[in-house]
Amino acid sequence: MRKKSLLERIRLFGRAAIDMVAVLGRSGLFLLHALVGRRGIGGGFQLLVKQLYSVGVMSLLIIVVSGMFIGMVLALQGFSILTKYGSEQAVGQMVALTLLRELGPVVTALLFAGRAGSALTAEIGNMKSTEQLSSLEMIGVDPLKYIAAPRLWAGFISLPILAIIFSVVGIWGGSWVAIDWLGVYDGSFWANMQNSVSFTDDVVNGVIKSIVFAFVVTWIAVFQGYDCEPTSEGISRATTKTVVYASLAILGLDFILTALMFGDF
Amino acid sequence: MSADNDYAVELKGVSFKRGSRSIFNNVDIRIPRGKVTGIMGPSGCGKTTLLRLMGAQLRPSAGQVLVNGQDLPTLSRSALFDARKHMGVLFQSGALFTDLDVFENVAFPLRVHTDLPDDMIRDIVLMKLQAVGLRGAVELMPDELSGGMKRRVALARAIAMDPQILMYDEPFVGQDPIAMGVLVRLIRLLNDALGITSIVVSHDLAETASIADYIYVVGDGQVLGQGTPQELMAADNPRIRQFMKGDPDGPVPFHFPAPDYRADLLGTR
Numbered sequence: 001m002r003k004k005s006l007l008e009r010i011r012l013f014g015r016a017a018i019d020m021v022a023v024l025g026r027s028g029l030f031l032l033h034a035l036v037g038r039r040g041i042g043g044g045f046q047l048l049v050k051q052l053y054s055v056g057v058m059s060l061l062i063i064v065v066s067g068m069f070i071g072m073v074l075a076l077q078g079f080s081i082l083t084k085y086g087s088e089q090a091v092g093q094m095v096a097l098t099l100l101r102e103l104g105p106v107v108t109a110l111l112f113a114g115r116a117g118s119a120l121t122a123e124i125g126n127m128k129s130t131e132q133l134s135s136l137e138m139i140g141v142d143p144l145k146y147i148a149a150p151r152l153w154a155g156f157i158s159l160p161i162l163a164i165i166f167s168v169v170g171i172w173g174g175s176w177v178a179i180d181w182l183g184v185y186d187g188s189f190w191a192n193m194q195n196s197v198s199f200t201d202d203v204v205n206g207v208i209k210s211i212v213f214a215f216v217v218t219w220i221a222v223f224q225g226y227d228c229e230p231t232s233e234g235i236s237r238a239t240t241k242t243v244v245y246a247s248l249a250i251l252g253l254d255f256i257l258t259a260l261m262f263g264d265f
Numbered sequence: 266m267s268a269d270n271d272y273a274v275e276l277k278g279v280s281f282k283r284g285s286r287s288i289f290n291n292v293d294i295r296i297p298r299g300k301v302t303g304i305m306g307p308s309g310c311g312k313t314t315l316l317r318l319m320g321a322q323l324r325p326s327a328g329q330v331l332v333n334g335q336d337l338p339t340l341s342r343s344a345l346f347d348a349r350k351h352m353g354v355l356f357q358s359g360a361l362f363t364d365l366d367v368f369e370n371v372a373f374p375l376r377v378h379t380d381l382p383d384d385m386i387r388d389i390v391l392m393k394l395q396a397v398g399l400r401g402a403v404e405l406m407p408d409e410l411s412g413g414m415k416r417r418v419a420l421a422r423a424i425a426m427d428p429q430i431l432m433y434d435e436p437f438v439g440q441d442p443i444a445m446g447v448l449v450r451l452i453r454l455l456n457d458a459l460g461i462t463s464i465v466v467s468h469d470l471a472e473t474a475s476i477a478d479y480i481y482v483v484g485d486g487q488v489l490g491q492g493t494p495q496e497l498m499a500a501d502n503p504r505i506r507q508f509m510k511g512d513p514d515g516p517v518p519f520h521f522p523a524p525d526y527r528a529d530l531l532g533t534r
Binding site: 033130131132134135137138139140141142146 | 317320322342343346347348349350352353354356357358360361362363373374377378419422426
């Protein structure tokens with residue numbers, strides 16, 4: 001390989017920047033056309049139900065199992081720390097706040113990106129490479145309305161619900177470890193939790209986070225599939241991009257949202 | 266819309282670029298209504314691109330693409346999708362929807378564009394499948410079909426809405442001799458029976474020449490020649506002669522542009 005001159009590197013850097021702006025523009029237009037404007041064809045509700053099943057219901061198992069284990073681990077860790085200060089009754093409060101504010105929305109979104117997001121990208125990428133999207137276009141059906149829109153809405157709806165399920169199962173797992181195994185008095189476990197968890201500050205903020213994550217993850221996943229190069233290599237690259245971009249976006253946005261919601265400054 | 270126009274599709278001064286590479290440069294093509302028109306040329310000369318330009322799936326960098334008198338690239342997104350209801354495309358791979366069975370694939374355009382009752386859709390689908398000889402395969406899934414059968418199902422789907430214009434992208438590639446013969450007759454039959462305008466993009470000379478009323482030969486981003494198959498066979502232009510006769514030597518090079526072979530091998534480049 002020839003060594004690149006300085007000028008060549010500057011040129012490549014500029015090229016990359018222009019490409020990035022172009023991708024942002026394309027993805028914005030993509031979202032606009034998919035969600036806004038004339039609904040293409042009938043049967044939209046059935047399409048949505050089908051996607052809610054494959055995107056949401058099929059992700060339930062991994063969400064429930066992960067939620068339970070994370071709740072159990074939180075209770076174990078919390079107990080071992082709090083017991084040093086003689087305040088093991090506060091373990092319920094710790095488990096609930098950690099799950100509702102942070103781990104519920106964030107871990108659910110990360111798992112969702114890996115489970116449902118990658119599947120969405122690969123599915124749409126495959127449709128593109130087998131000319132199914134082209135053939136929809138030529139039949140006179142807008143693939144943005146028929147393929148992209150139901151998948152976007154299914155992601156927007158199911159991820160917040162999955163995050164709530166994650167937190168609920170996590171709290172149940174935590175209570176099982178703390179009360180039934182480690183012997184924390186159940187009255188103080190639940191009372192502490194109820195006293196410290198605020199509906200507006202903790203539950204609602206957690207749900208807002210998961211709604212934001214749902215929007216970003218599903219957008220990235222569906223767009224990457226739609227915009228991928230229609231080859232096997234292109235599809236695999238797009239699937240990787242979905243998981244990487246979505247994960248980074250979740251973690252970055254989580255910091256910003258947490259600062260806005262809980263940072264009193 | 267001028268349906269009485271003699272030409273179903275007209276490309277006027279169309280240029281198309283991919284990146285900085287020019288694929289077409291100021292091309293004029295007119296597809297006569299109700300006829301079978303062949304678009305031929307060597308592999309990689311942009312025949313499929315031409316088809317996608319006619320369906321406005323690609324936008325030309327210059328020129329007009331008139332379909333039934335409408336300039337497709339200037340239409341709004343929804344008007345464009347409406348205009349495409351009158352066009353059918355048979356893609357090279359068939360492009361069947363893999364999550365739907367044969368029946369639902371053919372029924373798909375009817376379900377999304379019409380409010381016909383189910384029993385009428387059933388009748389239409391069975392008639393279209395009968396026309397391509399696959400009424401018995403109605404319950405199979407696309408992955409249970411051979412490549413040739415997939416393409417025939419796709420053809421049934423393409424004619425489900427009785428389009429005015431039907432475009433075939435390399436319909437003869439990978440077909441066994443029997444299927445090929447059936448397909449050649451089918452294209453002609455559908456064209457004449459339904460009064461369709463057919464556009465066949467292909468590099469299979471004998472088959473295309475046997476059904477086409479008129480042929481365009483494209484290459485190097487231009488129209489190299491046009492005429493009836495007999496006229497083209499007798500053409501003087503050496504490029505057309507080479508293509509029509511399948512000669513390896515001639516003005517169209519077999520090799521992709523490359524540096525000197527000897528210098529390349531000896532590494533003295």
